Amino acid sequence: MRTKIVLLAATFVALKGLTASAAIGPPGEWQHWQAEVEINNLASRQRGARNFVAYCSGCHSVKYLRYSRLGTDLGIPTEQLEQFLLPPGAKASDYMATPMPKADAEAWFGTAPPDLSLITRSKGADYVYRFLKTFYVDPDKPSGVNNLALDSTAMPHVLSSLQGLQTAVLRNEEQPSEGGKPVTVRAWEKFQLDVPGTLTPAEYDKFVGDLVNFLQYAGEPVQVKRQALGIWVVLFLLVFTVLAYFLKREYWRDVR
């Protein structure tokens, strides 16, 4: 009985999670944007780590990753690690924590910025990519912006100086409904860049892509090695299959 209750509670929590993440903005082409995750692109991961420390770590932690591990994996020498990535007073062996106290964060934003160690694994790299690209001006929100991927998000558009400020252009679209009668919904058509940022749209895409690459790496630091090893394992299996085949022929020749 107790297991049943636990299972039921787990299902409820899981479903609640699903409905919560389904709180997205108007439907449209943006929902198909995909991050080009290149986990083997070392330069991109290095840039992503630098961008993360400069623009995100003030609020977000990556609490399962140590700076020293980051340095080793991304080929960053200790002096550079200390000079550019370590916050004042931190040691290389520290985890990537945020200096922002949780209680203050809750008071300021209404909700504490989540730890981002596993964000690409829980919500997907494409989700993070869309989230960082779809902030748009909305004067009704406390931060002055809203987001297509996470409606009414508490996160301010911290990259607006780079991306600029954009408004969402919406149009009416008829969509089939369960009752058979089509319903009219507001759909996203495009963004209109009102105030340009310091980066061009293509450069901003790349900037966000690097960040996503870094977060994808942070979600499982060993994956780069695992993938490289995987190729050798498959090669070994192929060679071994050929060997085993000839060995079998050799044995069966005697039997026959």
Ligand code: HEC
């Ligand atoms: C000023 C503080 C602040 C900064 C800086 C900041 N964030 Fe956030 N972030 C937040 C808050 C607050 C939330 C919680 C939003 C919510 O739940 O509505 C959040 C949520 C998120 C989420 C999770 C969205 C979800 O679906 O739960 C992601 C991903 C994210 N931030 C990425 C970033 C990245 C990448 C950067 C750096 C470019 C960054 N954030 C910088 C405050 C910040």
